[in-house]
Amino acid sequence: MFAPDIKFTRFVLFMNGLVPAALLAWDAYHHKLGANPIEFATRATGVLTLVFLFVTLAITPLRKLTGANWMVKLRRQVGLYAFFYGCLHLLTYVWFDKFFGAREIAEDVWARPFITVGMASFLVLVPLAATSTSGMIKRLGGKRWAKLHKLTYVAAVGGVIHFYLGVKADTTTPILFAVVLALLLGYRWVSSRMDATATKSATLGIQTPPR
Amino acid sequence: MLIKKPDDIKSSEITDRKLYLTRRNFMRGVALAATTTATALVYRQFGVPAPPPVKGEKIEGVQTAEQASSFPPPPGEARTSYEEITNYNNFYEFSTGKTEVAGAARGFVTRPWTVEVGGMVAKPRVFDLDDLLKIAPLEERVYRMRCVERWSMVIPWVGFPLAKLLAQVEPLGSAKYVAFQTLLDPKRMPNQRSDVLEWPYVEGLRLDEAMHPLTILASGLYGETLPPQNGAPLRLVVPWKYGYKGIKSIVKITLTDQQPKTTWNISAPREYGFYSNVNPKVHHPRWSQAKERRIGEFGLRDTLPFNGYAEEVAQLYAGMDLRVNY
Numbered sequence: 001m002f003a004p005d006i007k008f009t010r011f012v013l014f015m016n017g018l019v020p021a022a023l024l025a026w027d028a029y030h031h032k033l034g035a036n037p038i039e040f041a042t043r044a045t046g047v048l049t050l051v052f053l054f055v056t057l058a059i060t061p062l063r064k065l066t067g068a069n070w071m072v073k074l075r076r077q078v079g080l081y082a083f084f085y086g087c088l089h090l091l092t093y094v095w096f097d098k099f100f101g102a103r104e105i106a107e108d109v110w111a112r113p114f115i116t117v118g119m120a121s122f123l124v125l126v127p128l129a130a131t132s133t134s135g136m137i138k139r140l141g142g143k144r145w146a147k148l149h150k151l152t153y154v155a156a157v158g159g160v161i162h163f164y165l166g167v168k169a170d171t172t173t174p175i176l177f178a179v180v181l182a183l184l185l186g187y188r189w190v191s192s193r194m195d196a197t198a199t200k201s202a203t204l205g206i207q208t209p210p211r
Numbered sequence: 212m213l214i215k216k217p218d219d220i221k222s223s224e225i226t227d228r229k230l231y232l233t234r235r236n237f238m239r240g241v242a243l244a245a246t247t248t249a250t251a252l253v254y255r256q257f258g259v260p261a262p263p264p265v266k267g268e269k270i271e272g273v274q275t276a277e278q279a280s281s282f283p284p285p286p287g288e289a290r291t292s293y294e295e296i297t298n299y300n301n302f303y304e305f306s307t308g309k310t311e312v313a314g315a316a317r318g319f320v321t322r323p324w325t326v327e328v329g330g331m332v333a334k335p336r337v338f339d340l341d342d343l344l345k346i347a348p349l350e351e352r353v354y355r356m357r358c359v360e361r362w363s364m365v366i367p368w369v370g371f372p373l374a375k376l377l378a379q380v381e382p383l384g385s386a387k388y389v390a391f392q393t394l395l396d397p398k399r400m401p402n403q404r405s406d407v408l409e410w411p412y413v414e415g416l417r418l419d420e421a422m423h424p425l426t427i428l429a430s431g432l433y434g435e436t437l438p439p440q441n442g443a444p445l446r447l448v449v450p451w452k453y454g455y456k457g458i459k460s461i462v463k464i465t466l467t468d469q470q471p472k473t474t475w476n477i478s479a480p481r482e483y484g485f486y487s488n489v490n491p492k493v494h495h496p497r498w499s500q501a502k503e504r505r506i507g508e509f510g511l512r513d514t515l516p517f518n519g520y521a522e523e524v525a526q527l528y529a530g531m532d533l534r535v536n537y
Contacts, residue, residue, distance in 0.1 A: 019250040027258065034259040034310040035299035035506045036362055044257070083301055101509070104499070114497040165497065168360070169478055170407045172306035 006073050013074055017081040020048050021088070038096045045089035050163065050177055052082035053156045057184040064191070076132050079152070083129040086122050114165040121158030124151050156181055234515045254515050259310045262298040263317055267435030273369050274350040286355055286519065288505075291364035293433050300440045301358065302459060303408055304393065304400035312440045319399060319439035321460075324479075326445065330390070330465035333381035340444055344430055346379060347371035351434070352427055354450035356457075357518045363503045364412050368448055369431030374422045382418065390414075390471035391419040391447060392463040400460075408474055414458035415471030415485065416449065417527075425450055425523055451517040451524045453487045484537040488528070489518035492535050 024044055027033050033040040036135055056079045064177045098104050108115040130136070137145045160181055164174035226234075231383050276420035298313045326343055329335035357363045377389070395411035397403040403410045429448045430437060437443040442459025449453060449456050455475050465471075475483035482496055491501045491514040502511040517524050528536070 008239060012246055013296060013459075015243060016246050016250045019247050020254045023251060023254055023258075032259060034297040036309075038504065039362070040310075047257075061537065096509075097511075108499065112497055169303070170405075172407075 004070065009070075010074060010077055013077050015053070017077070017084075020044070021085075038092065042089065042092040042097070045085050045092060046106060046159075046163065046166075047173075048085040049082055049089050050156070051157050052078055052085060053152065053159060054177075054180060054184065056082060056152060057156060057181075060179060061184065061187045080129060080132060083125050086125055090122055092120075114162065117158050117165065118162035121155045121162055124155040124158065128152060130157070156184075213267075214344075227485070236411050244496075260314055262294055263314050263494070265297045265313065265438045265440075267431065267433075267438055269350060269435055270369055270431045273431070273434055274348060274351050276351045276367070288365050289507075290353065290367055291506050296364060296366055296432060297440060299362075299506065301360075301454065302440055302442070304403050304410075304412065305440065306402055307407060308495060313403070313438070315401065316439035319430075319443065320443035321439070324444050324462075326462060328376065328380045328464045330467050331383040331386035332466050333383060334379070336380055343376065343445070343515065347375040349430070350482075352429075352448070354448060355411065355518050356448075356450065356454055357514065359453040359455060359483070359495065359496060359500075361488070361500070361503050362506055363512070363514075363518075364506050367433055368427065368429040369434060370427040370429035370448065372424055372465070373426045373428050373447070374424065376428060376464075377421065380466075385468050386466035386467045387418055388466070388469055388471050389416050389418060390463075390465040391416075391458045391461055392465075393458055394460045394462045409477050412458060412474045412506050413471065414447065414456055418466070419527055420449065423524060423527065425482060425520060451488060451520040453483075453489060455483070456487050486528075486533070486536050488533065488537075489514060490516060490533055492516075493534055 024033075024041060028037055028041065031037070056075050059071050059075045059078070064070055094100060094105065098108070109119050110116070129141060129152055131145065131148060140148065160174060160177050163177060164171060167174060236259075299309050300312040301309055302312045302316065305312045305319075322340070324340040326338045326340065328338060349371055351367050351369055353365060353367045355363060356366050365420045373389075391414045393412040394400065395403065397410075416426070427448050429442070429446050430444060432441060437446065442457070445461050446459040447457050447461065456473075470485060473483070473485055473487075475487075476485060491502075494500050500514055505512055515521070
């Protein structure tokens, strides 16, 4: 089985994750973000957050389908990139849209579901990023840690709803994201059902035909 | 299968350690360069396209805002650049991406073009566009434009008051509203094949709003004919209302006694009302309308009641609850 040098692969991943941020900064500096650069940066960082979240969610299915177990060693880094772009996304809003006006932000979060859902989804990511170190996994214990990190699903679903609520009429892209997310989460549901059936059959002494 | 034991391999066959490391580093360099390039290319697919060249034709004999010394004076605010005005457009008939409309609308043919003006009028008529543009002298009007999406521009339009056109067809006393319709032609307006909005795009004004001297039909901007992405060949401009009231590429104007249906109101009635007057106190359900980003500026400006034209138009709505009639 092919298993790449994980240290080097992580480095490649790290550099690739930086590419969108670097290009965004480059384009901003060279005035290549169109007439409304702030709107573009907000949208781009928001979409990137979802993309990286989706990649973390894709690792388990890919690993199981291909048997490439080493992939799981890359997940933390992808997840941290999701958090990184989420921070940038929040920053574009808090800074360029509200200019750090706490009252206005509170008003928005309170009165506008579009913002409420987005903010909640971001806040869900904070404990996940904070407990991403190996030390925290040990302190929490693998099982509890894994349970906590199921919150990724909540953040992803919330993020897609936030995206959907933010567009005016053309919902094509948010719906595409919703479909991909449904596949990623659907895979987990189906595979857990199949595992449950297999366990049940085994305890009842029924032989299941090999899949 | 032949498996060589270590001592079967001649020392001459063993790759030199230095060479091995060089090769490995080379392969790693390739892997790094290839993946980052691929990522960059994928990212670029979703970027802002370079503005396509736009060339309007110079319109002769336009009275500039300064020359005309006419009502209203240009706002003492910098005009938004031509490039920004022509590359950041909401024109869903071509694309829902504001930076993509210019490219999608290139080559849109606007001649021959007729505008049918009818309904509750004494003299209904189908105008050829070139005749219509001779009804009144074309003048420059520098207006603020406030989009419902919280951005704004200052645009030097070229046009003439809608009232001058309506006078030609002589509205009947029973007429209370004016309805407008955009061209319906999915071959020329490709995004009309999607169902993102109901086509054709329709808009409407109360008759007194339509007759107001600030309300114009525009055929140009910056002294040149309108590029397709800005609503060529003829569009409505109502500066105290949100941008989407300014219906583009008009083919039909109908006077009626019923409040006309309007496209965005059909699409999301809770978010877009018939009046759609710019109002910093009546918020869009999903965002505040208190402030706006002027294109080209970093900070935000306070949004003004009626987009800064309250002195001219507020009396049209005397006694009306603008929270209900949003």
